[in-house]
Amino acid sequence: MAEKMHPAWDEVVDDRDEEEGGIVIVEERDGPPRRRWVRYVMPVMVEADPDTDQITLVVTLPEEVRDDRDDMGNFCVYDETFVRRRMDYYPVDQPELHAWNVxxxxxxxxxxxxGPDNWPELSRWEEGFDLTEADDVYAEVNPYADPR
Structure with a gap:
């Protein structure tokens, strides 16, 4: 079996063998994948007071949320370990495409x-992820990481 590698943070990964040109990074398991994350972009308005040079208000605009895409126009979908997955690889079982539709x-x-009616109420939204552990893993392959 091929040595397991961590992909770069923006690299799209599938589960193909090295013989097929893919990267093996996840262990095989029985059954379908449990979760998928679909990335969206939402504008944020920031009010600044020019007299005091202070930010006085931050307002999110959930009514303008839209799906995020990479520079090639592909949707950004990640598995439960936050590894980016392609949406067109799985011919029969397409968990990425299904998650994007849902x-x-x-x-x-x-x-x-x-906020959208089919999403949790705005009060239940989280403000961000604590991806400290993921940052440590990706620092090995991230060309922009601190070179300490």
């Missing part, structure tokens, strides 16, 4: 107000 934001009105 996660699509939907509003009950044509006037988008607040």
């Amino acid at each position: 996660a699509q934001p939907r509003w009950s009105s044509r006037f988008r107000v607040g």
Whole structure:
């Protein structure tokens, strides 16, 4: 079996063997993958007071959320370990495509107000991830990491 490697943070990975040109990074397991993360972009408005040079307010605009894509136009979908997966690789079982379809934001009105109806309420949204452990793993392959 090929040596397991960690991909770069923006590298799309599949589970193909090295003979097929892919990178093996996850252990095989029975059954379908458990979770997929679909990345979205949401504008944030920041109010600045020019007299005091202070930020006075930050407002998110969930009604303008849209799916995030890489520079090639591919959607950004990650597995449960935050490894980026391609959406077109699995011919039969497509967990990435399925997750992308499920996660699509939907509003009950044509006037988008607040968060999508099929997402948790805004008060339950988290502000960010603590990816300290992932940062340590990817520091080995990240060309922008601190070279300490």
